[in-house]
Amino acid sequence: MARSGRRPGESGARERIAASAREVFGELGFDGATIRGIATAAGVDPALVHHYFGTKQRLFLSVMSLPFDAAALKTQLLAPGLAGVGERLVRFFLSVWDEQPSVRPILTGIVRSAMTDPDAALLLRDFLGRQGLFQLVAAIAPNRAEFRAVLVGSQLIGLAMARYIVGLEPLASANAEDVVASVGPAIERYLIGDLGVA
Amino acid sequence: MARSGRRPGESGARERIAASAREVFGELGFDGATIRGIATAAGVDPALVHHYFGTKQRLFLSVMSLPFDAAALKTQLLAPGLAGVGERLVRFFLSVWDEQPSVRPILTGIVRSAMTDPDAALLLRDFLGRQGLFQLVAAIAPNRAEFRAVLVGSQLIGLAMARYIVGLEPLASANAEDVVASVGPAIERYLIGDLGVA
DNA sequence: CCATGAATTCATCACTTGTAGAATTCACCC
DNA sequence: GGGTGAATTCTACAAGTGATGAATTCATGG
Known part of the structure; x- marks a missing residue:
């Protein structure tokens, strides 16, 4: 050879x-x-x-770095107003996983590795924290923004695990818009709803 | 030696x-x-x-097998009626992680290993599927029970990842009852709410 | 008190892993 | 056209892995 x-x-x-x-x-x-x-x-x-x-x-x-423009996403999600922002976020999230074959293994790898490797956990923290979701949430709901951001992140990561990594049916092969309709309102409540905490 | x-x-x-x-x-x-x-x-x-x-x-x-009595949990969660079942489920879920030191590494291990090991993913499927959550959900909402069960599972697993495995703040050190108040209603909607899917 | 079997460790094998250094081949500039 | 440096592979090491089989010590029943 x-x-x-x-x-x-x-x-x-x-x-x-x-x-x-x-x-x-x-x-x-x-x-x-x-x-x-x-x-x-x-x-x-x-x-x-x-x-x-x-x-x-x-x-x-x-x-394993994400080509992720948080600022652009922020304006895009907020342009149509606050109503429906949860569904739009879920729709964007799913579209990244479903349609961008180059980004998908990066996300999968970060999530998979964050389970055991502390360095990868740092990447995940950044993705959810200052660099990513937190920016978006802070622009929408300034009060308790960190808490809201992590709640949103936990649901999104759980969704990704179930749908893409572990492959739990019937979620794994569900229609994307059905997932948007199901999960969107929960995300929206985490973003702008009443969390019931003092 | x-x-x-x-x-x-x-x-x-x-x-x-x-x-x-x-x-x-x-x-x-x-x-x-x-x-x-x-x-x-x-x-x-x-x-x-x-x-x-x-x-x-x-x-x-x-x-790594869970001492988990799904039937007993079902009656316990449903005894006070349907209202508030989401919060009760989250409260139970958190109490298992927080208070039972013997069960915690089992759960952590299953979730951590399910990321890469197919056998562990099977354990997770069973935990969410026929053996565990599905039984509970089917008793509450017979229509689309599988879909609801997996949605609930995705949020619970995402919550566990964020709070216990990756340790995302401020969720990791948040008061348990605050988490219950925040996540409970989302779970309740997955369980008995309108999912907006045909 | 002896024989069978269980508990425990030793020594070791075959394999994989990350990593390093030397050797070989090519591109390119003066 | 010769020399410097980059690209590429070969060989090898040291460490760690799961697994096996034999050897040693104890318990226990007849």
Whole structure:
């Protein structure tokens, strides 16, 4: 098989490694993924992965970042007014998972890895915290915004786990709009409703 | 160190191994846990774990079962009538995590492992499916009971992840009754409310 | 008091993992 | 066209994994 040494032309190996890493991390989580597996999926020697990305942790952090424009999403969700914001948020959330095949393994990988790896848990905290959901919630309901944001996050992550990671039926193959109609109002209450806490 | 051979008296090693296994599986999940780690925590040679429980999978399945009486819970939750059943379910759910130190690592371990291990995902499916939540939901709302049960499960699991596994603040250190007041109505809507789906 | 069997540990195997360093091949600039 | 550096693979190490089989010590019934 392929001998040592550089290949003629541009091989795009670095991008192939990054893509494979996203896929494998998404399927198996940080611990389950192996550098050798990622390298094989990229058609590349394992040492090349280290050459480009250093350690496994650095590879994970380099590759598992969300292209997520919280500000743009905020205006988009709030443009039609406050009513129905919960359904619009759920609809957006589902569309990311369902329609963007590049983002899905990243989300899956972060959630899977956050279960056991503290670094991945930090990523998840940021995604729900200052960088992500909190911004949106703070613009809608300034009082108790952190609490509301985490409630919304817990329902969304639970939804993702059930529908996409564990694959619980009949939710996994339910129509997206049915999920929006079912979960949207609960999210909306977390966002702008009365939580019943003093 | 301890020589080979049987010890005088009853050592209770099997129970110590089971307890350690629950703890370690709970902290690290199935993949992260090691037989050597479990054995060390139990003060025992790793081979003894295999002697008693065979393979690692069988150890996990032997040890990670929930002492969960769905029928009793059903009557208890429904006794005061249908109103407030959501809050009572959340209160019960939180009390299991907060107050029963023996059950907590089992739940944590199942959720953590279900992320990557298909066998653990089966345990989770059973816990939410025919054995557990579905029974309760079917007694309350016969129509679309599976869908309702999975919605309830997704919110409860998301809540557990945020509060107990990832430790998202301010939810992780929130008062239990505040969580009940916040999440209970959402659960109640999933249980007996109008889901807005045809 | 002896034999059978259970409890416990030792030593070890085969395998996988992350990582490092050396060696080889190519691109590109002076 | 030679030299510097990047791309790529090979080889290998040290550590850790689940698992196995034999050896040792105790309990217990006949």
